[in-house]
Each structure stands twice: as structure tokens, then as C-alpha cells.
Amino acid sequence: MITAKNLSLQYPDGTIALNEINLHIKAGELVYITGPSGSGKTSLIKLLMGIEKPTAGQLEVLSHSMNRIDVKNRMFLRQYMGPVFQELKLINGRTVLDNVILGMRFLPIPKQQWKTLATDALEKVKLSHKILSYAENLSWGEKQRVAIARAIVRRPSLIIADEPTGNLDRKNAINILELLNSLRQENTSVIITTHATHLIDSKLVDQFIQIAAGQLEAKSMEEF
Amino acid sequence: MKAITANIGYFFKETFTILKLNKLSNILSLLSITLAFFLLSLVVSTWLISTEMVEVLQQEAEINVFLSEEADDSSRYEMAESFLEIEGIQASRVVTEAEALERMENILGEESEVLTYFDENPFESFVEVKVDFEQVETVKESVSAYEDVRYVRDHQEVLDQIRNISALQRFLGTLFIVAAGTATLVIISHIIRQGIYHNRQQINTLLLLGAPNFFVALPFVLSGLVLTLAGGLVASLLTRFTVGLGYAQLVTPIPFIPLPPQELLVRNTTALILGLSIFLGLSGSIMGIRSSRKEESL
Numbered sequence: 395m396i397t398a399k400n401l402s403l404q405y406p407d408g409t410i411a412l413n414e415i416n417l418h419i420k421a422g423e424l425v426y427i428t429g430p431s432g433s434g435k436t437s438l439i440k441l442l443m444g445i446e447k448p449t450a451g452q453l454e455v456l457s458h459s460m461n462r463i464d465v466k467n468r469m470f471l472r473q474y475m476g477p478v479f480q481e482l483k484l485i486n487g488r489t490v491l492d493n494v495i496l497g498m499r500f501l502p503i504p505k506q507q508w509k510t511l512a513t514d515a516l517e518k519v520k521l522s523h524k525i526l527s528y529a530e531n532l533s534w535g536e537k538q539r540v541a542i543a544r545a546i547v548r549r550p551s552l553i554i555a556d557e558p559t560g561n562l563d564r565k566n567a568i569n570i571l572e573l574l575n576s577l578r579q580e581n582t583s584v585i586i587t588t589h590a591t592h593l594i595d596s597k598l599v600d601q602f603i604q605i606a607a608g609q610l611e612a613k614s615m616e617e618f
Numbered sequence: 619m620k621a622i623t624a625n626i627g628y629f630f631k632e633t634f635t636i637l638k639l640n641k642l643s644n645i646l647s648l649l650s651i652t653l654a655f656f657l658l659s660l661v662v663s664t665w666l667i668s669t670e671m672v673e674v675l676q677q678e679a680e681i682n683v684f685l686s687e688e689a690d691d692s693s694r695y696e697m698a699e700s701f702l703e704i705e706g707i708q709a710s711r712v713v714t715e716a717e718a719l720e721r722m723e724n725i726l727g728e729e730s731e732v733l734t735y736f737d738e739n740p741f742e743s744f745v746e747v748k749v750d751f752e753q754v755e756t757v758k759e760s761v762s763a764y765e766d767v768r769y770v771r772d773h774q775e776v777l778d779q780i781r782n783i784s785a786l787q788r789f790l791g792t793l794f795i796v797a798a799g800t801a802t803l804v805i806i807s808h809i810i811r812q813g814i815y816h817n818r819q820q821i822n823t824l825l826l827l828g829a830p831n832f833f834v835a836l837p838f839v840l841s842g843l844v845l846t847l848a849g850g851l852v853a854s855l856l857t858r859f860t861v862g863l864g865y866a867q868l869v870t871p872i873p874f875i876p877l878p879p880q881e882l883l884v885r886n887t888t889a890l891i892l893g894l895s896i897f898l899g900l901s902g903s904i905m906g907i908r909s910s911r912k913e914e915s916l
Contacts, residue, residue, distance in 0.1 A: 415776055443826065456823050469828050469831075471828070472826065472827060473824075474828075477827070478828070485820050487635065491895070496827070497827055499621070499624070499625050500621045500625075500828070500830055500833045501828075
């Protein structure tokens, strides 16, 4: 599903974000990526989503080579992803329901199912009571859950969640992590970047990866 | 295609959200577009009127032959008969003094009262000759060669003047179409660029979610189209009103001017303006999107 070989990313100003990393993630795996701020976590997500192109090495995501991907294929690839952005990227002036439905509008999901699927997704993140609230009127934690609902409603092959529990209380954070974990049953791979390692149920995790200064290191749960 | 039909409501909702975001700027643009289209429609209307006038006058090309006072009625009728042998003459008949007076009364309508102030009929008898427009000059020469012919009057001068005016209006019309078109394109493309700038975060989110370009761009194309169509519609309504006013002013005092039917004129002008507004709205929007793509990676 995802294979990186000697993958590097260097920004135009010379900063080396990732340096010759190797990675292999199979379908249905749950992978946690941790590391201090500026270590390269977000850069790795940018590469996986095709926002940046590798400057060296090889990266393959869902059978697409990210080294050579064109705009059309990148768009197509992203339709198979469920991204949860750190800055959430909800649309203000639209209701919670509209925001969740927005993620499905251009996918091959029948229009008749949009509302039901969105309502189900919002129920899973415990936000069904806020369905008609406007995005800008929600707390950051609630917004985070809407962003997660928007990602899972698309029934993606790959979930990429950048700090999805960052502003949630313990109870909601555990609920979200359990929810993301449950998606594996549908063979969805889940990649989560987080600082909140204390909330992770180690029995469920397939890979722990730590990034430090652009270098990647696989670790056991006990080492965190 | 499925994504378009399933999202029609969404596209229109987004379009009005985009328009609402820059309310003042969009209102000013709408006013400018309306004004440009209104001026254009006025020029086009007068162009259509003068073209119609030239056509009607060409179809009705005729010369009036006035005979010397010595000629009696029978020689007038003989001469009218003999004119038919001249090449280029389609019909020829004598118009008596009484008929000439009656014609003028019909033309003047309610104003014909002015003719009662004459002690006697001020009109004289003449021979009315219908001529092929292309052969007016040669016919005029042949007719003038007759002995009793005192004076031949044609409408060539008037026709030439109207034709000159019509050519000028055609030139101005073309110039106006180019000017109004360029101004509208610039305005719409600028408005779209502004809309894209104000919505850049939303656009970026949609692209990251894998939205196709057409899905992201369509609301912007529609917002350009809505602006130009609204401008075109208001301009058409103003034109309908102005043409109505103009006809009321022209028809009563100058009833013999061959104006095209008012409804036809308004319909043709409206069709042109609305057609242009659709074309310019789409082109301006696409221009705006294309130029933004270079900067915003849309």
C-alpha cells in the first residue's frame, strides 16, 4: 500500500525535512508516527498526499508512484484518502452536515446516501446533536471530530490523520482512536501522527515510527 | 457529468456565497456591466433602425417626374405609359393634385389640419415612377431627356445620407461591441480572481480532498455568468423602456420614417445583449480562473 525507499525531501531553502527513510505499510495496518515538532512528520504526510514531491528515493502510495504522479492522478489518488489535517480545514459559513457531505460530493457515492452516511459518521464521533451548527461556532475539539467524520465518511483506503486527538479530552480522544482503529476491519490503513502516546492501546498497533531530524526509526511501544 | 447533476444545488449555493463575499465590489461591477451593455444596446438599436430605413428606401426607390405647366392631363398619362418602356422602370402612374393632397393628409394624420390653412391645394400633379434601385441614375437621365419634363426628383441624396449614417453606426456598433466586450471581460476576470483569492482556503481544502478542477471552478464560472446575465437583463429592460420612449417621440411627429417594428427591434437587441452577456460571462470567468491557476495552483 505504501512503500518508501531511501526517500528524501529537501525544501528549496536547503532544509532537509526527510533523509533517506524507508517505510512499508500494508493494507489494514494501524501505524503511529511520533516525533518532536519540526522532526518531519508533516513533511512525510505532505509526501503521502502528493503536496510535495520526493527530491530523492522512491515513494509509492496506493500503487501510484509519487515521484512521477501528474495532477489528474493525484486528484484520483486523493479520492481514496481520508485526510484529517492538523489545521482541520473546515469550511466556515457551512453547517457541520454540509462540511461532512462536502467530502463525498465528487466521489462515486449516490447522492441519496450522502445525508445518511454523514449522519452516521457524525454519530460515530458523538456529534449528531451538532449536525446543523455552523462550523465556526464549534469548539476546536468539536471541529476536530467533524474533520474526522469528513475523513471516515469517504470510506477511504487510507486515513492520514495529523494529530487527530490534539485538542480532545481523554474520553473523546480514546473514542476517536478506537473509531480509527475500527476502520481496519474494512482493510483501511490508518496513519496517525500524535504526541499523545499515552492514549494508544499497544495491542492494536502494527507499527510505531519515530521521526527525529528527518530520520525514521521503528520502535517498540515500551520505548515511548 | 453525474457529479454535476448531483451537485447543481450546491454549485448555485456556492455561487451566491462567492457573490455575497464581495458584495460592494460585485454591485459596482454589475452597474458597470449594465451601463456598458445599455450603451451597446442603444448603438445597436440605432444601427438596426438606420439599416431598416436604408432597406425600405431602397425597396421603394422611386422618382417623381414633374412636367411643364403646358402639359395637359392626356399628355401626362401618355408619358407615364411611355416610361414603362425604359429599362429599369417597374411601374409608372400619374398622381393627381387631389391624390397628392390626400397622401399628405394621411401622412400628417392629426396634424393634417395645417393643410386647411391653404386657400387652394398646394400640390401639383406628377408622374410617380418605381425604379430598380441600382438603375436610378440611368433612368433619371432617360426620363429627363423627354421634352415636357421640367424636373425630376429622386431620394438619392437622402438615401446616401442615411447610408452614411448607417455605415457610421455599424462602425460605432462594432467599436462598442469590442469596447464593451473588453471592459466586461476585464471586470469579470478581475471579479473571479478576487473570488478565488477570498476562497483560496476552501479551494485548497477541496483540492486536498481530491475534488476535480471542474468541481472547484464551476461556482466561479457561474458567478461570472450570473453577473453578466444580470447586467444584460437590466440593460435589456432599460433598452425596452428607452426604445418605447424613442418610438413614441419619433412616430407621432415624423410618421413617414420607416421604422422597424418596435417589438422586433427590442427582441433582436435583447437577444444580442443576452447572447453577448453569456459569452462574455463564460469567457471572463475562464480567463480569471486561468490567470489565478498560475498563482494559486487551482
